[in-house]
Amino acid sequence: MPLSDLSQRLSSKSHRLVITTHWGPDGDAIGSSLGLAHYLRGQGHRVSVVLPNTPSLPLQKSPGYESAFVHVFSENQSAAQRCFEEAEGLFSLDYNTASRVGGEMQPWVENFEGFRVLMDHHQEPDRGYDYTYSQTTKSSTAEMVFDFIEHDGGALDASAAEALFMGLITDTGSFRFPSVTAATLRAASKLVEAGAEPHRIHERLFESNPPSRMKLWGRGLTSLELLAQGQAAMMFLSAKDLQECGYEAGDTEGLVNQGLSISGVQMSVFAREDAAAGIIKLSFRSKGAVDVNAFARANWQGGGHIYAAGGKSDETLDATLARLRSIMTEYLS
Numbered sequence: 001m002p003l004s005d006l007s008q009r010l011s012s013k014s015h016r017l018v019i020t021t022h023w024g025p026d027g028d029a030i031g032s033s034l035g036l037a038h039y040l041r042g043q044g045h046r047v048s049v050v051l052p053n054t055p056s057l058p059l060q061k062s063p064g065y066e067s068a069f070v071h072v073f074s075e076n077q078s079a080a081q082r083c084f085e086e087a088e089g090l091f092s093l094d095y096n097t098a099s100r101v102g103g104e105m106q107p108w109v110e111n112f113e114g115f116r117v118l119m120d121h122h123q124e125p126d127r128g129y130d131y132t133y134s135q136t137t138k139s140s141t142a143e144m145v146f147d148f149i150e151h152d153g154g155a156l157d158a159s160a161a162e163a164l165f166m167g168l169i170t171d172t173g174s175f176r177f178p179s180v181t182a183a184t185l186r187a188a189s190k191l192v193e194a195g196a197e198p199h200r201i202h203e204r205l206f207e208s209n210p211p212s213r214m215k216l217w218g219r220g221l222t223s224l225e226l227l228a229q230g231q232a233a234m235m236f237l238s239a240k241d242l243q244e245c246g247y248e249a250g251d252t253e254g255l256v257n258q259g260l261s262i263s264g265v266q267m268s269v270f271a272r273e274d275a276a277a278g279i280i281k282l283s284f285r286s287k288g289a290v291d292v293n294a295f296a297r298a299n300w301q302g303g304g305h306i307y308a309a310g311g312k313s314d315e316t317l318d319a320t321l322a323r324l325r326s327i328m329t330e331y332l333s
């Protein structure tokens with residue numbers, strides 16, 4: 001579907017819009033949502049952003065996060081629900097299926113009565129959107145939002161640029177994943193021209209760690225185990241580890257990528273015991289020909305994209321690790 005269809009719809013008048021993104025919002029989720037919100041507000045629309053739950057501390061420092069138009073569903077349901085009730089149009093950013101927003105917010109997305117727009121780079125998007133922009137080759141949803149804004153032709157202010165640049169950085173591992181293309185770098189260049197300051201964003205994201213994060217990374221790295229003749233790396237943290245180190249949300253984000261830094265490793269998994277939910281949360285990363293989306297879908301009640309996916313296990317940590325050892329080895333042989 002051409003982007004001009006959406007531009008045309010939006011340009012007809014000032015709309016009330018609600019922007020949503022996935023549970024456990026990461027840098028791309030927050031960056032694409034705030035970036036689009038800043039832009040559309042600049043175009044005269046009344047825009048709110050509804051996040052399913054609170055993001056990590058560094059992401060809370062994103063420009064605009066503290067604004068009155070940003071709502072967290074799990075924190076204030078009535079305010080968030082009002083955004084859905086009042087909006088004429090809904091955006092789904094950085095998720096492919098409504099269940100990704102979490103069970104409480106899911107019906108508000110599914111039963112939304114106005115027009116619905118999906119912009120996302122994950123595979124197999126839900127049907128039933130009025131405007132579907134699904135590009136699985138894109139580095140990030142932020143890059144897709146940039147494309148839309150460029151196509152739409154309005155002014156990109158510094159706050160929007162900063163938010164979108166953050167989405168690019170976080171979803172590309174600071175421009176080093178295979179998903180980075182000339183178009184990604186061109187978008188980055190344009191965002192800097194519009195006022196994004198890469199060093200500030202980098203400092204906010206990566207040099208403001210709480211001590212608990214460093215302690216947990218230490219334990220996680222110590223748990224490293226190589227599988228499949230060195231083609232796979234596995235790390236884990238138990239509920240006890242999390243408790244002893246003073247775990248805060250976001251502390252283990254990115255740890256799974258460390259496995260891929262080992263020579264010869266094509267696939268990395270990180271398992272985290274979530275005692276409150278009674279599950280083991282799994283993160284997968286890969287490179288080359290290894291597709292972790294397929295692996296997570298087939299075995300771990302999850303999915304994502306080729307090189308980055310998530311899943312979960314309802315078994316104990318030990319049983320989960322045992323199963324990972326055997327099926328990862330099988331998958332890579």
Ligand SMILES: [Mn+2]
Binds near residue numbers: 094141
């Ligand atoms: Mn993304």
